[in-house]
Amino acid sequence: MMLLMSRSTGGYHHGNLQAALEDAALDLLETTSAAKISLREVARRAGVSHNAPYHHFGDRAALLRALGVRGMAALLAAQEEAVAAADGPVERVRALGLAYVRYAAAHPQAFALVFDPDYCAAGSPSAEMSPLIARNEDLLGGEVEALVREPGYEGRDPVALSAALWSTVHGMAQLVTLGHLPLEAAEPALDALVQ
Amino acid sequence: MMLLMSRSTGGYHHGNLQAALEDAALDLLETTSAAKISLREVARRAGVSHNAPYHHFGDRAALLRALGVRGMAALLAAQEEAVAAADGPVERVRALGLAYVRYAAAHPQAFALVFDPDYCAAGSPSAEMSPLIARNEDLLGGEVEALVREPGYEGRDPVALSAALWSTVHGMAQLVTLGHLPLEAAEPALDALVQ
DNA sequence: TCAAGAATGTGGACAATGACCAGATTGGGC
DNA sequence: GCCCAATCTGGTCATTGTCCACATTCTTGA
DSSP states (O other): OOTTOOOOSSSSSOSSHHHHHHHHHHHHHHHSOGGGOOHHHHHHHHTSOTTGGGGTOSSHHHHHHHHHHHHHHHHHHHHHHHHHTOOSHHHHHHHHHHHHHHHHHHSHHHHHHHTOTTTSOSSSOOTTHHHHHHHHHHHHHHHHHHHTTSTTTTTOOHHHHHHHHHHHHHHHHHHHHHTSSOGGGHHHHHHHHOO | OOTTOOOOSSSSSOSSHHHHHHHHHHHHHHHSOGGGOOHHHHHHHHTSOTTGGGGTSSSHHHHHHHHHHHHHHHHHHHHHHHHHTOOSHHHHHHHHHHHHHHHHHHSHHHHHHHTOTTTSOSSSOOTTHHHHHHHHHHHHHHHHHHHTTSTTTTTOOHHHHHHHHHHHHHHHHHHHHHTSSOGGGHHHHHHHHOO
16 A cells, blocks of 8 residues: 655655656756756755665666656647637647747746757657657647648648648747747747748 | 967977867767767867866867857858859748758757857857857848748748748757658758748 | 565765866967 | 966866665565
8 A cells, every 4th residue: 555655754765756856856957957957966955865866767867858758748738738728720720839939938948858869869769758749749730730721721731831830839949948039029920920 | 470380299289279179079079969078088089188178268168169159150151052052032041941951960969059058058149159140140131031022922021030930940950950850851841831 | 474575775986077276398579 | 598478287176977785664475
């Protein structure tokens, strides 16, 4: 019995160190880039020895990969929520893109981690990451399928259009988080393509 | 006399260590991400002690910033060359975008470094980086000015369109270098927006 | 019930690294 | 020709990732 207890103080055993480490690292990720997060600092924040994390993550990269999965899940959830709240094919695609950009702007380090090839390489995604990526591609693909049946978009290749739209919102997210583009410029820029 | 000598062997003084360090680091950048490049390894490759680089670069980040400037210059040159070789406003914008993506595909680590906030923050660009960024924005902005006078693009806001196109090609470059999008998909995707 | 044994924790160790210091070597300007 | 600044060297230190041996606790099965 007593699954998933969270007795976080006192005992020799932490109780739920895995989640505590991810939480501590996620906290650090609010203000620090993934490259600068040290496993030892995370362990210190969780109140355990510098070696305890190795019983839950094979190495530093594994912890960051787990954070990447969390970030991807949050990014996907933000898009799904925005799509569900929007009316009409054009408006749904617009909402999806804006949600993508806004998530990146709100959590720049987490967003960067999701697409950091040092930890989350697209070539060999983790077992947890793969389905999230697939769901995201399906989400966008489905909305674009509906879009190309709208007047003004008929006859466009949905595959090429999906790739173009993903590129656009991803680039926007990058440029906004980097400071090359103000967040307020994202919406009019997106409207310049999806009017 | 004898400015810029390059006596690279023998003497206690290298002769042109600054450039040699950048070259060595640039070599490493062909196969290794910026985050994994160590100053000591660069010094080893240049055949000097682990401390020599500090006489030419304040710290590790300064060396990587210098590489970022080189990368940005190369990215800009690739675009300028492509634009000069293309005919007509639409075709020039297309060529510019493809050059951007192709440069990234050819030099993924260098491209990533140019936009790595840990080294090349957009908020406080170095004195060498600023004019390059400005030139790149002018280049794109000028081509888009010409584009919006073309049939099919009249009346579009050139500022919003510039931001959108930069976002698109930048996102494409990211997704291609990350492996989320095959390079061959870039051209048709770009054509889905700039037909 | 209670004794393995698996999980999970601790501290110690080691190599690599970034950064600083003092001192050696060199070269150009007076 | 001499001095000073630029350049390069080795030494040192704190931090980090990772491995090892060992301690503690939980669980499981006889």
